[in-house]
Amino acid sequence: MSKPLILIVNDDGYEAKGLYALVEAAKDFGEVVVVVPDSVRSGMGHAITMNEPLRVKLYREEDGVKYYRTNGTPVDCVKLGQKVVLRGRKIDLVLSGINHGSNSSVSLIYSGTMAAAIEGSFEGSRAVGFSLLDYSPDADFTASVYYAKKIIPQLLKMKFPPYISLNINIPKGNVEDIQGIKITRQTKGYWEEDLEERVDCFGRPYYWLSGYLVDQDGKEDSCQWALTHNYISIQPVQVDLTAYQYMDNFKFLEE
Amino acid sequence: MSKPLILIVNDDGYEAKGLYALVEAAKDFGEVVVVVPDSVRSGMGHAITMNEPLRVKLYREEDGVKYYRTNGTPVDCVKLGQKVVLRGRKIDLVLSGINHGSNSSVSLIYSGTMAAAIEGSFEGSRAVGFSLLDYSPDADFTASVYYAKKIIPQLLKMKFPPYISLNINIPKGNVEDIQGIKITRQTKGYWEEDLEERVDCFGRPYYWLSGYLVDQDGKEDSCQWALTHNYISIQPVQVDLTAYQYMDNFKFLEE
Secondary structure (H helix, E strand, O other), rough: OOOOOEEEEOOOOOOOOOHHHHHHHHHOOOOOEEEEOOOOOOOOOOOOOOOOOEEEEEEEEEEEEEEEEEOOOHHHHHHHHHHHOOOOOOEEEEEEEEEEEOOOOOOOHOOOHHHHHHHHHHOOOOEEEEEEEOOOOOOOHHHHHHHHHHHHHHHHHHOOOOEEEEEEEEEEHHHHHOOOOEEEEEEOOOEEEEEEEEEOOOOOOOOOEEEEEEEEOOOOOOOHHHHOOOOOEEEEEEEEEOOHHHHHHHHHOOO | OOOOOOEEOOOOOOOOHHHHHHHHHHHHHEEEEEEEEEEOOOOOOOOOOOOOOOOOEEEEEEOOEEEEEEEOOOHHHHHHHHHHHHOOOOOOOOEEEEEEEOOOOOHHHHHHHHHHHHHOOOOOOEEEEEEEEOOOOOOOOHHHHHHHHHHHHHHHHHOOOOOOOEEEOOOOOOOHHHHHHEOEEEEEEEEEEEEEEOOOOOOOOEEEEEEEEEEEEOOOOOOOHHHOOOEEEEEEEOOOEEHHHHHHHHHHHHO
Protein backbone atom coordinates (compact mmCIF):
# COMPACT_ATOMS: atom_id res chain seq x y z
CA MET A 1 0.00 0.00 0.00
CA SER A 2 1.36 3.43 -0.91
CA LYS A 3 1.88 6.05 1.78
CA PRO A 4 -0.77 8.77 2.17
CA LEU A 5 0.01 11.96 0.26
CA ILE A 6 -0.01 15.02 2.54
CA LEU A 7 0.10 18.62 1.25
CA ILE A 8 1.17 21.21 3.83
CA VAL A 9 0.41 24.92 3.32
CA ASN A 10 0.31 27.96 5.62
CA ASP A 11 -0.21 31.71 5.71
CA ASP A 12 2.78 32.71 7.83
CA GLY A 13 5.24 32.01 5.02
CA TYR A 14 8.22 29.75 4.44
CA GLU A 15 10.19 30.98 7.43
CA ALA A 16 7.51 30.37 10.06
CA LYS A 17 8.36 28.13 12.98
CA GLY A 18 4.80 26.75 12.90
CA LEU A 19 5.36 25.34 9.40
CA TYR A 20 8.31 23.23 10.52
CA ALA A 21 6.33 22.09 13.58
CA LEU A 22 3.55 20.84 11.30
CA VAL A 23 6.04 19.01 9.06
CA GLU A 24 7.47 17.35 12.17
CA ALA A 25 3.97 16.30 13.26
CA ALA A 26 3.02 14.91 9.83
CA LYS A 27 6.12 13.40 8.30
CA ASP A 28 5.83 9.94 9.85
CA PHE A 29 2.33 9.46 8.45
CA GLY A 30 2.88 9.92 4.73
CA GLU A 31 4.71 11.54 1.86
CA VAL A 32 4.81 15.24 2.72
CA VAL A 33 4.99 18.07 0.18
CA VAL A 34 5.07 21.72 1.34
CA VAL A 35 3.81 24.68 -0.73
CA VAL A 36 3.87 27.99 1.17
CA PRO A 37 3.93 31.75 0.52
CA ASP A 38 7.31 33.46 0.13
CA SER A 39 6.24 36.12 2.65
CA VAL A 40 3.82 36.55 5.56
CA ARG A 41 0.26 36.39 4.17
CA SER A 42 -1.88 36.30 7.28
CA GLY A 43 -5.32 37.92 7.32
CA MET A 44 -5.66 37.16 3.61
CA GLY A 45 -8.99 35.35 3.93
CA HIS A 46 -9.93 33.45 0.77
CA ALA A 47 -7.93 35.78 -1.51
CA ILE A 48 -6.63 34.43 -4.82
CA THR A 49 -4.19 35.97 -7.30
CA MET A 50 -5.84 36.75 -10.61
CA ASN A 51 -4.07 39.90 -11.78
CA GLU A 52 -0.47 38.80 -11.73
CA PRO A 53 1.39 35.64 -12.73
CA LEU A 54 2.16 33.01 -10.12
CA ARG A 55 5.60 31.54 -9.55
CA VAL A 56 6.48 28.42 -7.60
CA LYS A 57 9.94 27.09 -6.81
CA LEU A 58 11.56 24.26 -4.87
CA TYR A 59 13.65 25.83 -2.10
CA ARG A 60 14.51 22.93 0.21
CA GLU A 61 14.56 19.16 0.35
CA GLU A 62 15.12 17.41 3.66
CA ASP A 63 14.19 14.06 5.22
CA GLY A 64 12.22 13.16 2.10
CA VAL A 65 10.11 16.35 2.36
CA LYS A 66 10.03 18.73 -0.61
CA TYR A 67 9.45 22.43 0.16
CA TYR A 68 8.13 24.86 -2.46
CA ARG A 69 7.44 28.57 -2.08
CA THR A 70 5.32 30.89 -4.18
CA ASN A 71 4.35 34.56 -4.54
CA GLY A 72 0.71 33.47 -4.19
CA THR A 73 -1.77 33.58 -1.31
CA PRO A 74 -2.49 30.66 1.04
CA VAL A 75 -5.41 29.59 -1.19
CA ASP A 76 -3.16 29.82 -4.26
CA CYS A 77 -0.73 27.47 -2.44
CA VAL A 78 -3.42 24.79 -2.40
CA LYS A 79 -4.29 25.28 -6.07
CA LEU A 80 -0.61 25.31 -7.11
CA GLY A 81 0.06 22.27 -4.93
CA GLN A 82 -2.78 20.31 -6.51
CA LYS A 83 -2.30 21.32 -10.14
CA VAL A 84 1.33 22.31 -10.65
CA VAL A 85 3.48 20.63 -7.98
CA LEU A 86 1.51 17.38 -7.60
CA ARG A 87 0.10 17.42 -11.15
CA GLY A 88 -3.34 16.20 -10.11
CA ARG A 89 -2.23 13.30 -7.87
CA LYS A 90 -4.90 12.39 -5.32
CA ILE A 91 -4.11 14.21 -2.04
CA ASP A 92 -5.18 12.32 1.09
CA LEU A 93 -4.77 15.19 3.53
CA VAL A 94 -4.27 18.95 3.24
CA LEU A 95 -2.79 20.45 6.42
CA SER A 96 -2.58 24.20 6.97
CA GLY A 97 -0.50 25.91 9.65
CA ILE A 98 0.45 25.60 12.34
CA ASN A 99 -0.79 29.19 12.51
CA HIS A 100 0.83 31.59 14.94
CA GLY A 101 -2.35 32.89 16.60
CA SER A 102 -5.99 32.03 17.17
CA ASN A 103 -8.56 31.26 14.48
CA SER A 104 -11.49 30.95 16.84
CA SER A 105 -14.83 32.75 16.47
CA VAL A 106 -15.09 35.17 13.54
CA SER A 107 -11.30 35.18 13.07
CA LEU A 108 -12.03 32.11 10.98
CA ILE A 109 -13.31 34.21 8.07
CA TYR A 110 -10.26 36.53 8.02
CA SER A 111 -7.86 33.61 8.26
CA GLY A 112 -5.59 32.60 5.40
CA THR A 113 -4.79 29.39 7.27
CA MET A 114 -8.42 28.30 7.36
CA ALA A 115 -9.19 29.59 3.84
CA ALA A 116 -6.47 27.24 2.58
CA ALA A 117 -7.96 24.35 4.54
CA ILE A 118 -11.43 25.10 3.16
CA GLU A 119 -9.98 25.24 -0.36
CA GLY A 120 -8.35 21.85 0.29
CA SER A 121 -11.76 20.34 1.04
CA PHE A 122 -13.09 21.23 -2.43
CA GLU A 123 -11.27 18.46 -4.24
CA GLY A 124 -12.26 15.70 -1.87
CA SER A 125 -9.17 15.74 0.34
CA ARG A 126 -9.41 15.62 4.10
CA ALA A 127 -8.47 19.17 5.09
CA VAL A 128 -7.42 20.59 8.44
CA GLY A 129 -6.14 23.93 9.74
CA PHE A 130 -4.09 24.00 12.95
CA SER A 131 -3.65 27.17 15.01
CA LEU A 132 -1.82 27.79 18.25
CA LEU A 133 -3.04 30.61 20.49
CA ASP A 134 0.33 32.33 20.51
CA TYR A 135 1.20 35.10 18.03
CA SER A 136 4.90 35.08 18.89
CA PRO A 137 7.24 34.15 15.99
CA ASP A 138 9.11 32.07 18.56
CA ALA A 139 5.99 30.34 19.98
CA ASP A 140 6.49 26.94 21.63
CA PHE A 141 4.84 24.28 19.45
CA THR A 142 5.73 21.28 21.64
CA ALA A 143 2.17 20.60 22.81
CA SER A 144 0.76 21.35 19.35
CA VAL A 145 3.06 18.77 17.75
CA TYR A 146 2.23 16.24 20.47
CA TYR A 147 -1.52 16.55 19.84
CA ALA A 148 -1.23 16.85 16.05
CA LYS A 149 0.65 13.51 16.09
CA LYS A 150 -2.29 11.96 17.93
CA ILE A 151 -4.97 13.54 15.69
CA ILE A 152 -3.48 13.15 12.19
CA PRO A 153 -3.40 9.30 12.06
CA GLN A 154 -7.00 9.18 13.37
CA LEU A 155 -8.14 11.50 10.60
CA LEU A 156 -6.30 9.50 7.95
CA LYS A 157 -8.38 6.45 8.95
CA MET A 158 -11.75 8.20 8.40
CA LYS A 159 -13.63 9.62 5.45
CA PHE A 160 -14.52 13.34 5.62
CA PRO A 161 -17.99 14.47 4.52
CA PRO A 162 -17.86 16.42 1.21
CA TYR A 163 -16.78 20.10 1.44
CA ILE A 164 -15.98 19.79 5.16
CA SER A 165 -12.72 20.89 6.76
CA LEU A 166 -11.60 21.12 10.39
CA ASN A 167 -10.62 24.24 12.31
CA ILE A 168 -8.34 23.05 15.12
CA ASN A 169 -7.26 25.63 17.73
CA ILE A 170 -4.80 24.73 20.45
CA PRO A 171 -4.44 26.67 23.71
CA LYS A 172 -1.05 27.97 24.78
CA GLY A 173 0.69 25.84 27.36
CA ASN A 174 2.44 22.55 28.01
CA VAL A 175 1.10 19.10 27.13
CA GLU A 176 -0.05 18.55 30.71
CA ASP A 177 -1.92 21.89 30.84
CA ILE A 178 -4.30 20.79 28.07
CA GLN A 179 -7.54 19.37 29.48
CA GLY A 180 -8.58 17.42 26.37
CA ILE A 181 -10.39 17.93 23.07
CA LYS A 182 -13.85 19.40 22.46
CA ILE A 183 -15.87 19.43 19.23
CA THR A 184 -17.20 22.99 19.18
CA ARG A 185 -19.26 25.46 17.19
CA GLN A 186 -18.12 28.91 16.05
CA THR A 187 -18.38 31.51 18.82
CA LYS A 188 -20.68 34.45 18.03
CA GLY A 189 -18.52 37.55 18.04
CA TYR A 190 -16.82 40.27 16.03
CA TRP A 191 -13.57 42.21 15.89
CA GLU A 192 -13.71 45.65 17.41
CA GLU A 193 -11.28 47.72 15.38
CA ASP A 194 -8.77 50.19 16.46
CA LEU A 195 -7.67 52.37 13.55
CA GLU A 196 -5.03 54.44 15.20
CA GLU A 197 -4.26 57.65 13.35
CA ARG A 198 -0.61 58.63 12.98
CA VAL A 199 1.08 61.27 10.87
CA ASP A 200 3.96 60.51 8.49
CA CYS A 201 7.13 62.61 7.93
CA PHE A 202 5.28 64.59 5.26
CA GLY A 203 2.39 65.51 7.56
CA ARG A 204 -0.06 63.07 5.99
CA PRO A 205 -2.27 60.86 8.15
CA TYR A 206 -2.16 57.07 8.05
CA TYR A 207 -3.86 54.30 10.00
CA TRP A 208 -2.84 50.98 11.50
CA LEU A 209 -5.53 48.34 11.66
CA SER A 210 -5.64 46.39 14.89
CA GLY A 211 -8.35 45.32 17.27
CA TYR A 212 -9.68 42.72 19.65
CA LEU A 213 -12.30 39.99 19.54
CA VAL A 214 -15.61 40.70 21.24
CA ASP A 215 -17.17 37.42 22.46
CA GLN A 216 -20.97 37.74 22.29
CA ASP A 217 -21.53 34.10 23.07
CA GLY A 218 -19.90 32.66 26.20
CA LYS A 219 -21.74 29.32 25.94
CA GLU A 220 -20.07 26.03 26.86
CA ASP A 221 -20.30 24.51 23.37
CA SER A 222 -18.51 27.49 21.73
CA CYS A 223 -14.87 27.40 20.60
CA GLN A 224 -13.88 30.36 22.78
CA TRP A 225 -15.22 28.65 25.89
CA ALA A 226 -13.24 25.50 25.16
CA LEU A 227 -10.02 27.43 24.53
CA THR A 228 -10.40 29.62 27.61
CA HIS A 229 -10.78 26.44 29.65
CA ASN A 230 -7.64 24.90 28.11
CA TYR A 231 -9.34 22.45 25.77
CA ILE A 232 -8.30 21.97 22.15
CA SER A 233 -11.20 23.14 19.98
CA ILE A 234 -12.06 21.13 16.84
CA GLN A 235 -14.74 22.56 14.60
CA PRO A 236 -16.14 21.08 11.41
CA VAL A 237 -16.37 23.93 8.87
CA GLN A 238 -18.58 24.17 5.80
CA VAL A 239 -18.66 26.33 2.68
CA ASP A 240 -22.38 26.95 2.37
CA LEU A 241 -23.00 30.46 3.77
CA THR A 242 -26.78 30.42 3.16
CA ALA A 243 -28.67 31.62 6.24
CA TYR A 244 -31.46 29.05 5.79
CA GLN A 245 -33.23 30.13 8.98
CA TYR A 246 -33.74 33.64 7.61
CA MET A 247 -34.78 32.92 4.02
CA ASP A 248 -38.44 33.56 4.90
CA ASN A 249 -37.60 37.04 6.27
CA PHE A 250 -36.79 38.11 2.72
CA LYS A 251 -39.51 36.23 0.80
CA PHE A 252 -41.54 39.47 0.48
CA LEU A 253 -38.94 40.68 -2.04
CA GLU A 254 -40.19 38.04 -4.51
CA GLU A 255 -43.52 39.93 -4.86
CA MET B 1 -36.34 62.68 10.51
CA SER B 2 -32.78 62.48 9.25
CA LYS B 3 -31.99 60.72 5.97
CA PRO B 4 -30.62 57.16 6.14
CA LEU B 5 -26.82 56.95 6.05
CA ILE B 6 -25.58 54.70 3.25
CA LEU B 7 -21.96 53.54 2.91
CA ILE B 8 -21.00 52.28 -0.55
CA VAL B 9 -17.91 50.10 -1.06
CA ASN B 10 -16.71 47.77 -3.84
CA ASP B 11 -13.85 45.54 -4.95
CA ASP B 12 -13.46 46.74 -8.53
CA GLY B 13 -11.94 50.04 -7.45
CA TYR B 14 -12.75 53.73 -7.81
CA GLU B 15 -12.87 53.71 -11.60
CA ALA B 16 -15.42 50.89 -11.95
CA LYS B 17 -18.61 51.62 -13.86
CA GLY B 18 -20.53 49.42 -11.40
CA LEU B 19 -19.65 51.78 -8.53
CA TYR B 20 -21.25 54.74 -10.23
CA ALA B 21 -24.29 52.63 -11.12
CA LEU B 22 -24.74 51.77 -7.44
CA VAL B 23 -24.42 55.43 -6.40
CA GLU B 24 -27.09 56.28 -8.97
CA ALA B 25 -29.37 53.56 -7.56
CA ALA B 26 -28.88 54.64 -3.93
CA LYS B 27 -28.52 58.41 -3.90
CA ASP B 28 -32.23 59.27 -3.71
CA PHE B 29 -32.69 57.15 -0.59
CA GLY B 30 -30.20 58.69 1.80
CA GLU B 31 -26.89 60.39 2.46
CA VAL B 32 -24.35 58.42 0.43
CA VAL B 33 -20.65 58.13 1.29
CA VAL B 34 -18.31 56.07 -0.92
CA VAL B 35 -15.10 54.37 0.30
CA VAL B 36 -13.43 52.18 -2.35
CA PRO B 37 -10.04 50.69 -3.21
CA ASP B 38 -7.63 52.74 -5.33
CA SER B 39 -7.09 49.72 -7.63
CA VAL B 40 -8.88 46.56 -8.70
CA ARG B 41 -9.13 44.25 -5.67
CA SER B 42 -11.39 41.47 -6.86
CA GLY B 43 -10.92 37.90 -5.62
CA MET B 44 -9.62 39.29 -2.32
CA GLY B 45 -12.05 37.34 -0.14
CA HIS B 46 -12.12 38.59 3.44
CA ALA B 47 -8.53 39.91 3.32
CA ILE B 48 -7.51 42.76 5.62
CA THR B 49 -4.36 44.86 5.69
CA MET B 50 -2.34 44.32 8.83
CA ASN B 51 1.26 44.66 7.69
CA GLU B 52 1.20 48.09 6.08
CA PRO B 53 -0.37 51.43 6.97
CA LEU B 54 -3.72 52.38 5.48
CA ARG B 55 -4.38 55.66 3.72
CA VAL B 56 -7.74 57.16 2.84
CA LYS B 57 -8.42 60.32 0.84
CA LEU B 58 -11.36 62.29 -0.54
CA TYR B 59 -11.09 62.27 -4.33
CA ARG B 60 -14.45 63.53 -5.53
CA GLU B 61 -17.57 65.29 -4.35
CA GLU B 62 -20.63 65.42 -6.58
CA ASP B 63 -24.42 65.70 -6.10
CA GLY B 64 -23.91 65.61 -2.33
CA VAL B 65 -21.98 62.31 -2.49
CA LYS B 66 -18.48 62.16 -1.03
CA TYR B 67 -16.05 59.68 -2.61
CA TYR B 68 -12.99 58.38 -0.74
CA ARG B 69 -10.36 55.95 -1.97
CA THR B 70 -7.86 53.86 -0.05
CA ASN B 71 -4.94 51.46 -0.53
CA GLY B 72 -6.89 48.91 1.54
CA THR B 73 -8.93 45.85 0.63
CA PRO B 74 -12.73 45.82 0.23
CA VAL B 75 -13.10 44.75 3.88
CA ASP B 76 -10.72 47.54 4.95
CA CYS B 77 -13.01 49.98 3.08
CA VAL B 78 -15.86 49.06 5.42
CA LYS B 79 -13.69 49.40 8.54
CA LEU B 80 -12.22 52.73 7.35
CA GLY B 81 -15.69 53.95 6.39
CA GLN B 82 -17.11 53.13 9.81
CA LYS B 83 -14.24 54.29 11.97
CA VAL B 84 -12.28 56.96 10.07
CA VAL B 85 -14.56 58.56 7.47
CA LEU B 86 -17.87 58.36 9.36
CA ARG B 87 -16.27 58.44 12.83
CA GLY B 88 -18.62 55.86 14.30
CA ARG B 89 -21.91 57.36 13.03
CA LYS B 90 -24.66 54.73 12.81
CA ILE B 91 -24.76 53.38 9.24
CA ASP B 92 -28.23 52.30 8.08
CA LEU B 93 -27.13 50.43 4.97
CA VAL B 94 -23.81 49.15 3.61
CA LEU B 95 -23.96 48.54 -0.14
CA SER B 96 -21.16 46.74 -2.00
CA GLY B 97 -20.73 46.68 -5.77
CA ILE B 98 -22.18 46.64 -8.25
CA ASN B 99 -19.68 43.89 -8.97
CA HIS B 100 -18.64 43.21 -12.54
CA GLY B 101 -19.26 39.44 -12.57
CA SER B 102 -21.14 36.72 -10.73
CA ASN B 103 -20.94 35.93 -7.03
CA SER B 104 -23.15 32.89 -7.16
CA SER B 105 -22.30 29.47 -5.70
CA VAL B 106 -18.83 29.12 -4.17
CA SER B 107 -17.66 32.36 -5.85
CA LEU B 108 -19.19 33.95 -2.77
CA ILE B 109 -16.23 32.94 -0.60
CA TYR B 110 -13.60 34.33 -3.00
CA SER B 111 -15.52 37.57 -3.46
CA GLY B 112 -14.24 40.88 -2.13
CA THR B 113 -17.66 42.40 -2.86
CA MET B 114 -19.46 39.95 -0.61
CA ALA B 115 -16.71 39.94 2.06
CA ALA B 116 -17.28 43.69 2.38
CA ALA B 117 -21.04 43.16 2.68
CA ILE B 118 -20.51 40.49 5.35
CA GLU B 119 -18.16 42.84 7.23
CA GLY B 120 -20.85 45.51 7.03
CA SER B 121 -23.29 43.22 8.83
CA PHE B 122 -21.03 42.94 11.89
CA GLU B 123 -21.87 46.36 13.27
CA GLY B 124 -25.62 46.01 12.96
CA SER B 125 -26.03 47.72 9.58
CA ARG B 126 -28.20 46.27 6.89
CA ALA B 127 -25.63 45.01 4.37
CA VAL B 128 -26.04 44.02 0.74
CA GLY B 129 -23.74 43.01 -2.12
CA PHE B 130 -24.91 43.52 -5.71
CA SER B 131 -23.34 41.65 -8.62
CA LEU B 132 -24.15 41.70 -12.33
CA LEU B 133 -23.37 38.59 -14.37
CA ASP B 134 -21.18 40.49 -16.80
CA TYR B 135 -17.40 40.74 -16.35
CA SER B 136 -16.99 43.46 -18.97
CA PRO B 137 -15.62 46.81 -17.68
CA ASP B 138 -18.23 48.42 -19.93
CA ALA B 139 -21.14 46.21 -18.74
CA ASP B 140 -24.66 47.66 -19.09
CA PHE B 141 -26.03 48.34 -15.58
CA THR B 142 -29.43 49.70 -16.69
CA ALA B 143 -31.49 46.74 -15.44
CA SER B 144 -29.33 46.45 -12.28
CA VAL B 145 -30.01 50.09 -11.38
CA TYR B 146 -33.71 49.65 -12.14
CA TYR B 147 -34.02 46.70 -9.73
CA ALA B 148 -31.68 48.12 -7.10
CA LYS B 149 -33.94 51.20 -6.96
CA LYS B 150 -36.89 48.92 -6.25
CA ILE B 151 -35.06 46.78 -3.66
CA ILE B 152 -33.12 49.41 -1.64
CA PRO B 153 -36.14 51.32 -0.23
CA GLN B 154 -37.83 48.03 0.73
CA LEU B 155 -34.72 46.97 2.65
CA LEU B 156 -34.48 50.33 4.41
CA LYS B 157 -37.98 49.73 5.84
CA MET B 158 -37.08 46.39 7.44
CA LYS B 159 -34.80 45.21 10.22
CA PHE B 160 -32.09 42.70 9.26
CA PRO B 161 -31.41 39.73 11.57
CA PRO B 162 -28.04 40.07 13.35
CA TYR B 163 -24.92 39.13 11.31
CA ILE B 164 -26.97 38.62 8.14
CA SER B 165 -26.17 40.18 4.77
CA LEU B 166 -27.66 39.69 1.31
CA ASN B 167 -25.95 38.35 -1.80
CA ILE B 168 -27.87 39.76 -4.77
CA ASN B 169 -26.92 38.51 -8.23
CA ILE B 170 -28.52 39.97 -11.34
CA PRO B 171 -28.62 38.20 -14.71
CA LYS B 172 -27.34 39.95 -17.82
CA GLY B 173 -30.04 41.48 -19.98
CA ASN B 174 -32.63 44.21 -20.26
CA VAL B 175 -35.25 45.07 -17.66
CA GLU B 176 -37.92 43.15 -19.57
CA ASP B 177 -35.72 40.01 -19.85
CA ILE B 178 -35.71 39.56 -16.07
CA GLN B 179 -38.38 37.12 -14.90
CA GLY B 180 -38.53 38.29 -11.28
CA ILE B 181 -36.77 37.74 -7.97
CA LYS B 182 -36.08 34.47 -6.15
CA ILE B 183 -34.80 33.95 -2.60
CA THR B 184 -32.22 31.20 -3.09
CA ARG B 185 -29.64 29.06 -1.33
CA GLN B 186 -25.98 28.77 -2.28
CA THR B 187 -25.43 26.36 -5.18
CA LYS B 188 -23.16 23.39 -4.36
CA GLY B 189 -20.15 23.67 -6.63
CA TYR B 190 -16.46 24.46 -6.93
CA TRP B 191 -14.04 26.22 -9.27
CA GLU B 192 -12.11 23.94 -11.56
CA GLU B 193 -8.76 25.63 -12.02
CA ASP B 194 -6.74 26.11 -15.07
CA LEU B 195 -3.16 26.99 -14.19
CA GLU B 196 -1.72 27.58 -17.60
CA GLU B 197 2.06 27.33 -17.71
CA ARG B 198 3.91 29.95 -19.74
CA VAL B 199 7.60 30.78 -19.97
CA ASP B 200 8.94 34.31 -19.42
CA CYS B 201 11.71 36.07 -21.41
CA PHE B 202 14.30 34.57 -19.07
CA GLY B 203 13.13 31.00 -19.62
CA ARG B 204 11.39 30.72 -16.24
CA PRO B 205 7.91 29.23 -15.93
CA TYR B 206 4.95 31.15 -14.58
CA TYR B 207 1.24 30.41 -14.19
CA TRP B 208 -2.02 32.28 -14.72
CA LEU B 209 -4.87 31.29 -12.48
CA SER B 210 -8.21 30.99 -14.23
CA GLY B 211 -11.02 28.48 -14.24
CA TYR B 212 -14.71 27.81 -14.43
CA LEU B 213 -17.47 27.02 -11.97
CA VAL B 214 -18.62 23.40 -11.76
CA ASP B 215 -22.31 23.27 -10.71
CA GLN B 216 -22.85 20.10 -8.63
CA ASP B 217 -26.36 21.10 -7.67
CA GLY B 218 -28.82 22.00 -10.42
CA LYS B 219 -31.82 22.18 -8.07
CA GLU B 220 -34.57 24.77 -8.52
CA ASP B 221 -33.97 26.52 -5.19
CA SER B 222 -30.27 27.14 -5.93
CA CYS B 223 -28.87 30.51 -6.98
CA GLN B 224 -27.41 29.15 -10.23
CA TRP B 225 -30.79 27.77 -11.30
CA ALA B 226 -32.46 31.14 -10.69
CA LEU B 227 -29.78 33.04 -12.62
CA THR B 228 -29.76 30.63 -15.55
CA HIS B 229 -33.52 31.11 -15.78
CA ASN B 230 -33.20 34.92 -15.75
CA TYR B 231 -34.31 35.51 -12.19
CA ILE B 232 -32.52 37.85 -9.81
CA SER B 233 -31.10 35.71 -6.97
CA ILE B 234 -31.24 37.07 -3.42
CA GLN B 235 -29.52 35.00 -0.76
CA PRO B 236 -29.33 35.70 2.96
CA VAL B 237 -25.72 35.06 4.03
CA GLN B 238 -24.40 34.23 7.49
CA VAL B 239 -21.01 34.25 9.18
CA ASP B 240 -21.23 31.04 11.19
CA LEU B 241 -19.30 28.39 9.23
CA THR B 242 -19.90 25.57 11.72
CA ALA B 243 -21.04 22.39 9.96
CA TYR B 244 -23.55 21.52 12.71
CA GLN B 245 -24.82 18.45 10.83
CA TYR B 246 -21.35 16.87 10.93
CA MET B 247 -20.26 17.62 14.51
CA ASP B 248 -21.09 14.05 15.57
CA ASN B 249 -18.81 12.62 12.86
CA PHE B 250 -15.84 14.01 14.76
CA LYS B 251 -16.99 13.37 18.34
CA PHE B 252 -14.68 10.32 18.56
CA LEU B 253 -11.72 12.72 18.67
CA GLU B 254 -12.82 13.81 22.14
CA GLU B 255 -11.91 10.36 23.53
